[in-house]
Amino acid sequence: MKILVIRRDNIGDLVCTLPLIRRLREQYPHAWIGALVTRYNAEVLQGCPDLDAVFSYTKAKHLAAGESALGAMWARLRQLWQLRQMKLDLVLLPASGSQASARRMARLVGAKRVIAQDDVTSDPAALHEVPRAANLLRALDLPVTDLPAARIAPRAELLAAAQAKLGAGPVLGLHISARKSSQRWPAECFAELIRRLHAADPALRFALFWAPGASDNPLHPGDDAKAQQIIGACAGLPLTPMPTHELSELIAGLAACSRVLCSDGGHMHLAAALGKPIVCLFGKSDAARWHPWGVPYQLLQPASREVGEVTVEEVEAALAALPDVLV
Numbered sequence: 001m002k003i004l005v006i007r008r009d010n011i012g013d014l015v016c017t018l019p020l021i022r023r024l025r026e027q028y029p030h031a032w033i034g035a036l037v038t039r040y041n042a043e044v045l046q047g048c049p050d051l052d053a054v055f056s057y058t059k060a061k062h063l064a065a066g067e068s069a070l071g072a073m074w075a076r077l078r079q080l081w082q083l084r085q086m087k088l089d090l091v092l093l094p095a096s097g098s099q100a101s102a103r104r105m106a107r108l109v110g111a112k113r114v115i116a117q118d119d120v121t122s123d124p125a126a127l128h129e130v131p132r133a134a135n136l137l138r139a140l141d142l143p144v145t146d147l148p149a150a151r152i153a154p155r156a157e158l159l160a161a162a163q164a165k166l167g168a169g170p171v172l173g174l175h176i177s178a179r180k181s182s183q184r185w186p187a188e189c190f191a192e193l194i195r196r197l198h199a200a201d202p203a204l205r206f207a208l209f210w211a212p213g214a215s216d217n218p219l220h221p222g223d224d225a226k227a228q229q230i231i232g233a234c235a236g237l238p239l240t241p242m243p244t245h246e247l248s249e250l251i252a253g254l255a256a257c258s259r260v261l262c263s264d265g266g267h268m269h270l271a272a273a274l275g276k277p278i279v280c281l282f283g284k285s286d287a288a289r290w291h292p293w294g295v296p297y298q299l300l301q302p303a304s305r306e307v308g309e310v311t312v313e314e315v316e317a318a319l320a321a322l323p324d325v326l327v
Contacts, residue, residue, distance in 0.1 A: 001031040003090045004083065004109065006102045011266030014041045015273050016129040016293065017094050018150035023134060025050035027142050036083070036105065043247040044270070047153045055079055083109040093117065094133035115139045127288040149294025152273040158252035166240055166256050169203050172319070173257030173276070175267045176230065177211040177223045182283030183263040185307050187226045191233035192312045197319070198237050205238045207257055209250065209267065212243040259322055261315065263307060264290055277322040279315060283307040296323050
């Protein structure tokens with residue numbers, strides 16, 4: 001049997017689909033299983049042992065300098081034609097909603113059967129995105145309970161480079177970027193936390209992650225200014241700047257950390273898929289649906305749903321409550 005999973009949305013959504021793909025491999029060990037994702041997210045699936053192939057395409061909003069929308073569309077059509085020649089038996093669309101674009105892709109590849117979330121009775125007990133995505137397995141009479149953790153793997157050479165940069169010993173990863181303003185913890189709070197943790201444990205090292213670029217970039221706003229504010233306030237402390245221009249760099253950098261502090265977002269799901277204990281800050285997002293899956297975590301979400309109101313003391317206590325796991 002030949003199965004294709006199409007997931008066209010964000011990093012966290014794709015990570016939350018990995019337990020579904022793992023379950024497919026468990027139940028169909030000899031099947032050909034592939035995934036069609038955006039080029040922006042494809043790195044999440046590199047080295048995935050449950051997939052035989054990964055296909056990716058570029059959305060118009062993710063075009064690189066010099067790329068044309070017409071060229072990207074032509075490359076996408078060629079890829080869909082290639083998939084059509086494989087005579088797929090089944091296409092799965094795990095995302096919620098109507099998925100009109102994904103359904104068009106499924107028609108173009110000519111699969112014998114297409115199953116989307118709208119085709120399956122929803123499970124009211126499935127609160128998290130992982131069991132919500134896996135719910136369509138019911139249409140195949142496959143088990144949707146005891147779903148495994150999502151797992152990804154860094155590129156070995158990038159992991160070695162990140163480990164060499166950060167040095168030996170425990171490392172706390174701090175990701176300071178967040179798309180939603182309600183999810184952003186102030187720079188001065190990060191700096192104060194670093195100073196307190198260093199005073200309590202001078203052996204602890206810190207890795208500072210952020211989305212590079214200027215905050216006023218309309219397509220990809222960055223946090224260069226915020227990062228520099230934290231770096232300046234922590235001069236002389238064992239803080240290593242880790243700006244991540246590529247998704248592969250972020251995955252490798254997080255893999256080199258012992259624990260991670262971050263807001264809700266794709267980087268949080270990556271850290272969970274790397275097996276890292278996490279303190280996560282939630283603002284105006286659904287914690288029941290998007291909390292870290294398959295790892296120990298402490299979740300802080302103030303009643304106001306504004307992460308800026310979380311205190312340094314609360315984060316410090318949450319980090320202390322995590323298990324002492326060094327990966």
